[in-house]
Amino acid sequence: VARGDVTREHILRQAASVFNRLGYAGASVSDLETATGLRTGGIYRHFPGGKEALAVEAFRWAVDRVDERLAAAVGAPGDAMARLHALVDTWADYGASPPMPGGCPVMNAAIEHDAGGSGALRRQALDTMDRWRALVRDLVAAGQARGELSAGPSPDAVATTLLATMEGAIMLAGLYRDHAPLTHAAEQTKAYLDATLSPT
Amino acid sequence: VARGDVTREHILRQAASVFNRLGYAGASVSDLETATGLRTGGIYRHFPGGKEALAVEAFRWAVDRVDERLAAAVGAPGDAMARLHALVDTWADYGASPPMPGGCPVMNAAIEHDAGGSGALRRQALDTMDRWRALVRDLVAAGQARGELSAGPSPDAVATTLLATMEGAIMLAGLYRDHAPLTHAAEQTKAYLDATLSPT
Amino acid sequence: VARGDVTREHILRQAASVFNRLGYAGASVSDLETATGLRTGGIYRHFPGGKEALAVEAFRWAVDRVDERLAAAVGAPGDAMARLHALVDTWADYGASPPMPGGCPVMNAAIEHDAGGSGALRRQALDTMDRWRALVRDLVAAGQARGELSAGPSPDAVATTLLATMEGAIMLAGLYRDHAPLTHAAEQTKAYLDATLSPT
Amino acid sequence: VARGDVTREHILRQAASVFNRLGYAGASVSDLETATGLRTGGIYRHFPGGKEALAVEAFRWAVDRVDERLAAAVGAPGDAMARLHALVDTWADYGASPPMPGGCPVMNAAIEHDAGGSGALRRQALDTMDRWRALVRDLVAAGQARGELSAGPSPDAVATTLLATMEGAIMLAGLYRDHAPLTHAAEQTKAYLDATLSPT
DNA sequence: ACGCACGGGACACCCCGTTCCT
DNA sequence: AGGAACGGGGTGTCCCGTGCGT
Numbered sequence: 001v002a003r004g005d006v007t008r009e010h011i012l013r014q015a016a017s018v019f020n021r022l023g024y025a026g027a028s029v030s031d032l033e034t035a036t037g038l039r040t041g042g043i044y045r046h047f048p049g050g051k052e053a054l055a056v057e058a059f060r061w062a063v064d065r066v067d068e069r070l071a072a073a074v075g076a077p078g079d080a081m082a083r084l085h086a087l088v089d090t091w092a093d094y095g096a097s098p099p100m101p102g103g104c105p106v107m108n109a110a111i112e113h114d115a116g117g118s119g120a121l122r123r124q125a126l127d128t129m130d131r132w133r134a135l136v137r138d139l140v141a142a143g144q145a146r147g148e149l150s151a152g153p154s155p156d157a158v159a160t161t162l163l164a165t166m167e168g169a170i171m172l173a174g175l176y177r178d179h180a181p182l183t184h185a186a187e188q189t190k191a192y193l194d195a196t197l198s199p200t
Numbered sequence: 201v202a203r204g205d206v207t208r209e210h211i212l213r214q215a216a217s218v219f220n221r222l223g224y225a226g227a228s229v230s231d232l233e234t235a236t237g238l239r240t241g242g243i244y245r246h247f248p249g250g251k252e253a254l255a256v257e258a259f260r261w262a263v264d265r266v267d268e269r270l271a272a273a274v275g276a277p278g279d280a281m282a283r284l285h286a287l288v289d290t291w292a293d294y295g296a297s298p299p300m301p302g303g304c305p306v307m308n309a310a311i312e313h314d315a316g317g318s319g320a321l322r323r324q325a326l327d328t329m330d331r332w333r334a335l336v337r338d339l340v341a342a343g344q345a346r347g348e349l350s351a352g353p354s355p356d357a358v359a360t361t362l363l364a365t366m367e368g369a370i371m372l373a374g375l376y377r378d379h380a381p382l383t384h385a386a387e388q389t390k391a392y393l394d395a396t397l398s399p400t
Numbered sequence: 401v402a403r404g405d406v407t408r409e410h411i412l413r414q415a416a417s418v419f420n421r422l423g424y425a426g427a428s429v430s431d432l433e434t435a436t437g438l439r440t441g442g443i444y445r446h447f448p449g450g451k452e453a454l455a456v457e458a459f460r461w462a463v464d465r466v467d468e469r470l471a472a473a474v475g476a477p478g479d480a481m482a483r484l485h486a487l488v489d490t491w492a493d494y495g496a497s498p499p500m501p502g503g504c505p506v507m508n509a510a511i512e513h514d515a516g517g518s519g520a521l522r523r524q525a526l527d528t529m530d531r532w533r534a535l536v537r538d539l540v541a542a543g544q545a546r547g548e549l550s551a552g553p554s555p556d557a558v559a560t561t562l563l564a565t566m567e568g569a570i571m572l573a574g575l576y577r578d579h580a581p582l583t584h585a586a587e588q589t590k591a592y593l594d595a596t597l598s599p600t
Numbered sequence: 601v602a603r604g605d606v607t608r609e610h611i612l613r614q615a616a617s618v619f620n621r622l623g624y625a626g627a628s629v630s631d632l633e634t635a636t637g638l639r640t641g642g643i644y645r646h647f648p649g650g651k652e653a654l655a656v657e658a659f660r661w662a663v664d665r666v667d668e669r670l671a672a673a674v675g676a677p678g679d680a681m682a683r684l685h686a687l688v689d690t691w692a693d694y695g696a697s698p699p700m701p702g703g704c705p706v707m708n709a710a711i712e713h714d715a716g717g718s719g720a721l722r723r724q725a726l727d728t729m730d731r732w733r734a735l736v737r738d739l740v741a742a743g744q745a746r747g748e749l750s751a752g753p754s755p756d757a758v759a760t761t762l763l764a765t766m767e768g769a770i771m772l773a774g775l776y777r778d779h780a781p782l783t784h785a786a787e788q789t790k791a792y793l794d795a796t797l798s799p800t
Numbered sequence: 801a802c803g804c805a806c807g808g809g810a811c812a813c814c815c816c817g818t819t820c821c822t
Numbered sequence: 823a824g825g826a827a828c829g830g831g832g833t834g835t836c837c838c839g840t841g842c843g844t
Contacts, residue, residue, distance in 0.1 A: 007823090021315045026225035029817060042823045044818070051817070103314060107368075110375040111311040114303060115221045126375055153388065160372065160381050161365060161388040168307075168368030172360065175310040175326055181360050188353065188361035188392070195395035196388075203842085204805065228832060240834075242807040250834060407801080421715045426625035429838060440839070442802045450839065503714060507768075510775040511711040514703060515621045526775055553788065560772065560781050561765060561788040568707075568768030572760065575710040575726055581760050588753065588761040588796075592788070595795035603821080604826065629812060640813075642828045650813065 008046045011036050015058040016065075020102035023112050024055050024121065056120050062105040063128050069099055074135060080143025081197065084162075085190055087136065091166035092186035095179030103174045106132075107167045133159045140197070149197045158197070165189050208246045211236050215258040216265075220302035223312050224255050224321065256320050262305040263328050269299055274335055280343025281397065284362075285390055287336065291366035292386035295379030303374045306332075307367045333359045340397070349397045358397070365389050408446045411436050415458040416465075420502035423512050424455050424521065456520050462505040463528050469499055474535060480543025481597065484562075485590055487536065491566035492586035495579030503574045506532075507567045533559045540597070549597045558597070565589050608646045611636050615658040616665075620702035623712050624655050624721065656720050662705040663728050669699055674735055680743025681797065684762075685790055687736065691766035692786035695779030703774045706732075707767045733759045740797070749797045758797070765789050 014035040018027045029051055033039060047054040073090040076083050094104065102108065109125035136159035143149035169185035214235040218227050229240055229251055236243065247254040273290040276283050294304065302308065309325035336359035343349035369385035414435040418427050429451055433439055447454040473490040476483050494504065502508065509525035536559035543549035569585035614635040618627050629640055629651055636643065647654040673690040676683050694704065702708065709725035736759035743749035769785035 023223065023225060023312055025223060026312070028815080030815080039824050040818075041820095041825065045823065103311065107371055108311055110371055111303065111308055112223055112226070114374040122375070129372070129375060153391070157384040157388055160369070160384045164368030164372055164381060164385045165361060165365040166368070167371060168364030168366070169360070171307055171310055171367060171371075172329070172364055174314040175322070175329060181364060184357040184360040185364045188357055188396075191353070191396055192388070192392040196391055207806080229834085230832070239808050241809065241836085244834065245806065248834095251832095423623065423625060423712055425623060426712070428836080430836080439803050441804070441841090444839070445801065451837095503711065507771055508711055510771055511703065511708055512623055512626070514774040522775070529772070529775060553791070557784040557788055560769070560784045564768030564772055564781060564785045565761060565765040566768070567771060568764030568766070569760070571707055571710055571767060571771075572729070572764055574714040575722070575729060581764060584757040584760045585764045588757055588792070591753070591796055592792040596788075596791055607827080628810080630810080639829050641815085641830065644813070644815095645827065 007038075007042070011038065011043060011046055011054070012058055012061045015054050016062040016105070017101055019055050019058050020062055020100050020105050020108060022102075023108065024051075025112065052120070056124065059105055059109060059121055059124055062100045063124075065099040066105070069093070070132070070135065074139065080139055080146070080148045081193065083139055084136070084143075084193055084197075087139070088162065088166065088186050088189050088193075091170070092182045094166075094170050095173050095182040104167055104170050107171065129163070133163055135159075136162050143197070147199065150199050153196050158193075162189060162193075204246065207238070207242070211238065211243060211246055211254070212258055212261045215254050216262040216305070217301055219255050219258050220262055220300050220305050220308060222302075223308065224251075225312065252320070256324065259305055259309060259321055259324055262300045263324075265299040266305070269293070270332070270335065274339065280339055280346070280348045281393065283339055284336070284343075284393055284397075287339070288362065288366065288386050288389050288393075291370070292382045294366075294370050295373050295382040304367055304370050307371065329363070333363055335359075336362050343397070347399060350399050353396050358393075362389060362393075407438075407442070411438065411443060411446055411454070412458055412461045415454050416462040416505070417501055419455050419458050420462055420500050420505050420508055422502075423508065424451075425512065452520070456524065459505055459509060459521060459524055462500045463524075465499040466505070469493070470532070470535065474539065480539055480546065480548040481593065483539055484536070484543075484593055484597075487539070488562065488566065488586050488589050488593075491570070492582045494566075494570050495573050495582040504567055504570050507571065529563070533563055535559075536562050543597075547599060550599050553596050558593075562589060562593075604646065607638070607642070611638065611643060611646055611654070612658055612661045615654050616662040616705070617701055619655050619658050620662055620700050620705050620708055622702075623708065624651075625712065652720070656724065659705055659709060659721060659724055662700045663724075665699040666705070669693070670732070670735065674739070680739055680746070680748045681793065683739055684736070684743075684793055684797075687739070688762065688766065688786050688789050688793075691770070692782045694766075694770050695773050695782040704767055704770050707771065729763070733763055735759075736762050743797070747799060750799050753796050758793075762789060762793075 011032075015032055018031050018035050021027075022031065029040060029043070032043060032054070036043065043054070044050065047057070049056075069090050070087070073086040074083060076086040078086075106125045106128045109121050110129070113119070113122040113125065133156075137155040140149060140155035140158050144151050144155065165185050166182075166189070169182045172181035172185075173179055211232070215232055218231050218235050221227075222231065229243065232243060232254070233239055243254070244250065247257070249256075269290050270287070273286040274283060276286040278286075306325045306328045309321050310329070313319070313322040313325065333356075337355040340349060340355035340358050344351050344355065365385050366382075366389065369382045372381035372385075373379055411432075415432055418431050418435050421427075422431065429440060429443070432443060432454070436443065443454070444450065447457070449456075469490050470487070473486040474483060476486040478486075506525045506528050509521050510529070513519070513522040513525065533556075537555040540549060540555035540558050544551050544555065565585050566582075566589070569582045572581035572585075573579055611632070615632055618631050618635050621627075622631065629643070632643060632654070633639055643654070644650065647657070649656075669690050670687070673686040674683060676686040678686075706725045706728050709721050710729070713719070713722040713725065733756075737755040740749060740755035740758050744751050744755065765785050766782075766789070769782045772781035772785075773779055
């Protein structure tokens with residue numbers, strides 16, 4: 001753990017926050033300077049690829065923070081439905097204790113980079129979203145296979161809808177600067193899961 | 201006399217598209233020049249407030265395009281549940297025939313301007329979202345009052361969840377460049393509405 | 401004497417003043433608007449050639465004003481030396497009652513257009529200066545031929561020096577915003593003429 | 601370390617030439633770009649005050665070039681009259697080997713900035729002209745005090761006239777693109793000095 | 801005959817992103 | 823790792839000239 005690595009981690013942490021709050025285009029290297037307390041010389045020493053390379057790594061760093069939360073939820077005790085509820089609650093926690101300020105990095109990247117750009121960030125956002133959807137989908141599929149959940153809705157449709165709802169709710173919570181949308185969405189999502197996936 | 205108004209409308213139309221696709225920070229006045237075929241001299245004649253003023257008006261223009269669709273859906277014949285389904289389908293149409301390229305302008309603005317900025321765009325996004333939520337909420341409340349819908353879930357929670365889901369699905373559709381998320385989300389949302397709001 | 405001619409003359413008078421004070425590059429059409437009380441529409445009707453054509457005509461107009469003064473001096477009674485003194489005094493009058501505000505238009509044009517430009521103004525300045533030099537030169541030559549002046553200095557050298565001195569003095573008077581340089585220069589020039597051109 | 605200073609000097613040198621040839625209003629920053637080979641970014645780094653600040657410093661630089669010539673002349677050996685002749689010859693050299701292309705910077709500034717503007721350039725032109733006049737005036741006064749020159753004309757009048765004549769001749773030389781006016785003016789000025797200042 | 805809307809073009813200045821030197 | 827240096831693009835302003843309307 002050399003001094004350089006500490007600085008590198010420091011830069012990543014601050015950059016992740018800056019990019020997630022201001023967006024890639026909206027964040028300037030000067031913003032990163034003030035956030036890190038470093039000058040361009042220092043930043044470029046650690047990230048020779050410049051703003052873009054730093055953004056890519058910062059994005060990965062941010063996603064890691066979210067994944068830590070998800071890992072805890074998906075490993076929760078109980079049956080499939082309990083774990084689904086735990087996952088929904090984890091997303092709902094974005095209101096009370098966000099793992100990253102500025103909203104969900106994946107959604108932010110998806111919105112900002114839906115057109116143009118080098119595509120690296122869009123690619124990463126897509127891959128992450130795929131992982132997250134797989135998480136829910138597999139959980140549903142396994143529950144259905146085990147008979148803990150009804151076989152009605154396709155796991156993919158459930159996963160997509162669950163993620164759409166919670167991501168949309170994070171967006172609304174950010175817009176309103178209020179947790180209520182997340183609370184409502186979590187509650188209704190759980191009701192939806194109960195209504196459509198409870199074993200008969 | 202009307203000459204200038206035609207140009208102004210032309211600028212607004214193109215600017216709405218550019219801003220919605222590239223974001224406010226990501227779009228340069230030069231981008232607007234190429235999109236409109238005008239030079240800065242011409243653009244600034246019609247929008248003396250510069251990029252920001254133009255963005256504000258372009259946002260309003262974009263929202264108007266979405267509102268036209270919603271107005272048709274909310275005036276659809278049938279009972280409350282039918283109208284809710286029509287609304288959901290309208291949002292789902294964002295995949296097949298988007299009223300604006302680049303995703304939902306309100307969500308885009310909400311994501312980009314959640315921090316900093318003059319706040320004018322965030323304010324407009326918030327007001328628009330409030331209007332949309334009121335649309336759904338009133339529809340649910342009226343249906344419940346008339347006994348067409350069960351009294352269970354609060355109209356506000358339903359409205360918030362419906363919007364979160366459909367907006368999230370638009371984001372996913374943009375990320376995947378595929379309509380499937382919108383189709384799935386619409387289908388599941390209608391199932392959720394049926395399950396929780398159908399009169400006993 | 402149509403109404404249009406009055407306006408045209410009005411524009412010329414004001415433009416001559418504006419151009420002579422601010423220079424061609426330093427004067428904007430907007431300056432001409434405020435000076436004339438007209439709008440571009442009116443100005444361009446009378447001067448379709450635009451700023452440059454107007455400047456050329458305004459320059460000629462300004463030179464005419466100076467020429468009126470010179471004509472009076474050169475036609476003064478008395479011998480050659482008396483007329484030379486009268487000419488020097490005419491230039492010295494630039495301090496007390498300038499025929500054009502902003503200094504000598506010929507010198508101004510010569511300074512501003514010594515490089516580049518379309519050359520029309522420089523050409524006019526050159527021609528005018530040639531006429532003025534010829535005025536002095538012929539006066540000296542005639543005086544020498546008539547024996548009123550000594551044959552020493554060449555008429556051309558005297559004319560060039562006299563003009564250089566008085567033009568330089570106008571420049572100094574403008575710079576100092578004081579007539580003294582003109583007074584001194586006129587006095588010394590007359591002394592120089594007396595000393596070198598008086599018949600033995 | 602000296603890297604920046606070299607560039608700064610380079611900019612000054614080129615800017616002095618550009619401004620002296622085209623005038624302040626007639627020279628664009630783009631002209632400075634092509635002349636220096638730098639872009640606005642680089643230029644503004646060295647001259648944060650922009651075009652005006654650069655013009656002020658470039659003017660000073662240009663005047664320094666002229667002053668170097670004058671210093672050599674005023675320190676020439678010989679009596680007062682010899683030094684006056686040397687000064688006149690120095691100005692006459694403006695034709696054969698101009699210290700600055702585009703004419704005398706002081707006269708150019710005096711002509712262009714006789715009205716309006718921030719006045720900084722006019723102020724500098726005035727101060728420089730005062731120095732130059734003092735140079736001649738003191739030389740004459742000292743000569744008169746020492747009895748090398750006749751006490752007739754006032755030193756101030758001689759200085760003013762000498763400068764007016766030589767500056768006017770520079771203008772004529774520029775207008776005609778010919779050295780002759782400078783030659784003539786120098787010759788006649790020396791004749792004038794001899795005639796009026798030679799000790800009896 | 802003149803005002804005004806319109807729009808192309810250039811211009812000044814600023815700041816961003818990056819490199820190089822220390 | 824700091825800071826100077828600089829290329830490049832971006833924004834907003836103003837200017838010049840046209841053409842329509844009155």
